C-alpha cells in the first residue's frame with residue numbers, strides 16, 4: 001500500500017517499540033506496588049473482599065442485578081456445577097426523572113420493584129412457595145428459601161465489606177445527592193424488605209471482578225483465572241493477589257483462610273502523571289477537552305470511548321492541511337480546505353466524539369485491494385463524498401495504528417500483573433488464564449493477537465511465556481460473575 005509521507009508520519013507517532021513496552025511494564029509494576037502499600041496513588045488496587053475463585057463445581061440459583069448507565073438488568077443464573085450455566089434476564093430503562101430523583105429511596109424502590117416483577121415472571125413457583133410457607137409457619141423465611149443477589153454497581157464506591165459500600169459520587173448522568181455517603185446495598189435491601197421479597201443483597205460487585213469469576217467458573221479444569229479485564233467503553237482490571245502482599249490496611253471483615261483477595265486495580269488511571277505513556281498532540285487535546293482532564297489517561301489511549309476520537313482528530317488534521325490532496329474534491333481550484341473538502345459539514349468527522357470506534361473495526365477488517373467496504377462505510381457513516389482509494393488507505397493506516405497502539409498498551413497491565421505474580425515460574429501453572437469482556441476486545445479484529453505479540457516481546461515473558469497465556473472472552477460476565485460472588489458471600493454468612 002503506497003502511503004503519502006504525511007500519513008506515514010502520523011502512523012509512526014502511534015508506534016510503540018518493544019523497548020518502550022518493557023519500560024512501561026516496569027513502570028506499571030512500580031505503580032502497582034505503590035498501590036499495595038497505600039491509598040491515593042494512581043493505581044488504587046481496591047480490596048474487593050472476594051477471597052476465593054470458583055472452580056466450576058459451584059451449584060445453585062442466584063440473582064444478579066446490574067445498574068448500568070441507562071439500563072437496569074435483572075437476571076437469575078442457574079449454576080449447574082459442571083462449568084455450565086443457564087441465564088434468564090429482563091432489561092428495563094431507568095426513567096430519566098429517577099436518575100436525578102430527590103430521594104435515594106425513589107430510585108431504589110424502582111429497582112426493587114423490577115426485581116419483584118422478574119421473580120413473578122421467571123420464578124413464580126419458588127417465589128409463591130416461599131410466600132406460602134412464610135405465611136403458614138409464621139416463622140419467617142428459612143435460609144434455603146432466600147435468593148442471594150449480587151449487585152453490580154459500576155459507580156465509585158468505598159467498599160467496606162463484600163456486601164457493603166458507600167457511594168462516593170455519581171457518574172453517567174445520575175445525580176441524587178441524597179444517596180452520597182450511603183451504603184447502596186442497604187438502600188436496595190430496605191426497599192426489597194418493604195415488598196417482603198425473599199431476597200438478600202449478598203454482594204456488591206465490580207464488573208471486572210465479575211468477569212474474573214465468570215471466566216474462572218467456565219474455564220475450570222485448567223488453572224484458576226488470574227486476571228479479569230474489561231476493554232469496552234472504558235478499561236479496568238481485577239486480579240488475584242496474595243493477602244501477604246497487601247501492605248495497606250483492609251478495613252472490615254473477610255475470610256482470610258484462602259490467603260488471597262481479588263483487587264480492583266482501577267488501571268484506567270495507570271500513569272495519570274504521564275511518566276511513560278505516549279502522548280501525541282491528539283491525545284493531549286482529547287484529554288484537555290474531556291470531562292476529566294488529567295484522569296483516566298491510560299483509558300483514554302486504550303478504550304472504545306476514545307479510540308474513534310483519536311482517529312477523528314488526526315484525520316481532521318489531514319483534511320485541514322491544504323497542502324494535501326487527501327479528502328479533497330479534486331475538481332475544485334480553491335485554496336481553502338473548507339470549500340475543497342469532500343466531507344459534509346454534518347459528518348461525524350467534524351463533530352467532537354463524532355467517530356465511533358466500531359469504524360476502526362471496519363477499517364481493520366477490510367483487506368480488499370480497493371478497500372471497497374471501508375470506502376462505503378466512510379461514505380454512509382461519515383458523509384465523505386466518494387472517498388478515493390488514497391483517502392481510504394490513509395484512513396485505514398491511521399485507524400490501524402491507533403488500534404494497534406491500544407492493543408499493545410492493553411498488554412502492559414496484563415504483563416505487569418503476570419510478572420508481579422510470579423506465576424510463570426510456577427511449575428504447577430502450565431496455562432495462565434485471563435478473562436476479558438467488552439466490545440473492543442470482542443470485535444476489533446486481531447486485538448488479542450496483537451496483545452499476545454506484545455506480551456511475547458516483554459522480558460521475563462518472551463514467546464514461550466506468551467504461549468502459556470490464554471486470553472479468553474468471559475461470556476455474560478457481569479451476570480454470572482455477580483451470581484458467583486453472591487454464592488461466595490452466602491457461604492461466608
Ligand code: ADP
Pocket residue numbers: 231232233234303304305306356357358359360361437438439440443444
Ligand atoms: P460497556 O463497556 O459500556 O459495557 P461495550 O463493551 O459494548 O459496553 O463497549 C462499548 C464501546 O465499544 C463503545 O465505546 C463502542 O464505541 C465500542 N465498540 C462497539 N463495537 C465496536 C467494534 N466493533 N469495534 C471497536 N469498538 C467497538
